[in-house]
Amino acid sequence: MSSPLPAEPPETTPPTDRDGTGTSLPFDPETAAAVDRVRADVASLHGELVRYGLVVWTGGNVSGRVPGTDLFVIKPSGVSYDDLAPENMIVCTLDGEVVPGTPGSDRSPSSDTAAHAYVYRNMPDVGGVVHTHSTYAVAWAARAEEIPCVITQIADEFGGPIPVGPFAIIGDDSIGRGIVDTLTGHRSRAVLMQNHGPFTIGVNAADAVKAAVMCEDAARTVHIARQAGELVPIPQDKIDSLFNRYQNVYGQSSDDRR
Numbered sequence: 001m002s003s004p005l006p007a008e009p010p011e012t013t014p015p016t017d018r019d020g021t022g023t024s025l026p027f028d029p030e031t032a033a034a035v036d037r038v039r040a041d042v043a044s045l046h047g048e049l050v051r052y053g054l055v056v057w058t059g060g061n062v063s064g065r066v067p068g069t070d071l072f073v074i075k076p077s078g079v080s081y082d083d084l085a086p087e088n089m090i091v092c093t094l095d096g097e098v099v100p101g102t103p104g105s106d107r108s109p110s111s112d113t114a115a116h117a118y119v120y121r122n123m124p125d126v127g128g129v130v131h132t133h134s135t136y137a138v139a140w141a142a143r144a145e146e147i148p149c150v151i152t153q154i155a156d157e158f159g160g161p162i163p164v165g166p167f168a169i170i171g172d173d174s175i176g177r178g179i180v181d182t183l184t185g186h187r188s189r190a191v192l193m194q195n196h197g198p199f200t201i202g203v204n205a206a207d208a209v210k211a212a213v214m215c216e217d218a219a220r221t222v223h224i225a226r227q228a229g230e231l232v233p234i235p236q237d238k239i240d241s242l243f244n245r246y247q248n249v250y251g252q253s254s255d256d257r258r
């Protein structure tokens with residue numbers, strides 16, 4: 001017969017400030033150091049959303065996978081970008097649960113945490129996810145219209161049209177499923193979730209931010225082009241060669257995407 005007494009609670013390692021920064025910690029030193037690097041990256045990359053005009057108020061979020069772990073880092077929900085700092089980023093498991101006892105864990109994580117977690121669980125090569133409400137990309141999403149590949153920039157960066165994902169309600173796996181279903185096997189690192197806005201993925205958080213910047217710029221340019229006349233498509237073989245060159249030759253061999 002089993003004992004009626006409740007089991008002893010498991011011993012937890014209290015957070016300690018091993019590195020003196022006041023960040024990370026019920027982790028082994030290597031994981032703690034990796035978490036701290038991603039905290040710093042994710043916090044500062046929100047400044048890029050502001051710099052490139054992709055967000056108003058708090059309407060966008062960046063997350064980054066902690067390499068070699070089943071963790072990712074995301075921002076707290078609804079907190080001013082001016083107040084974001086490494087120590088108030090939130091560490092989550094790939095199920096989207098906040099890791100208790102870690103700095104920042106006293107706040108609610110981004111309302112898109114479940115979507116980011118779903119992407120990390122189902123796209124193992126993805127190391128960063130970004131969501132914004134950038135104006136032109138949202139305007140295409142409001143029409144549920146893909147952005148056609150009519151400029152070399154789109155061919156380079158996205159390898160074809162930027163697709164539309166399904167309408168999905170925030171809060172559960174629906175948005176994540178829509179992102180994964182749309183982008184799996186697709187060259188594009190951006191999806192326009194219908195009536196909502198762009199979600200982008202990358203090899204790390206900075207790469208996903210770059211995709212968000214390029215997506216908005218492409219949305220704006222093609223929108224303006226269409227006001228003045230008919231759009232001219234790029235032949236598929238030219239799209240293929242532009243994409244191939246940009247992914248494999250452009251930039252430096254040390255770039256993260258290589």
Ligand SMILES: O=C(CO)[C@@H](O)[C@@H](O)COP(=O)(O)O
Pocket residue numbers: 058059060061076077078079109110111112131170
């Ligand atoms: O789209 C929405 C809310 O509808 C969110 O992505 C956006 O407001 C940002 O929310 P968080 O501040 O990350 O919780």
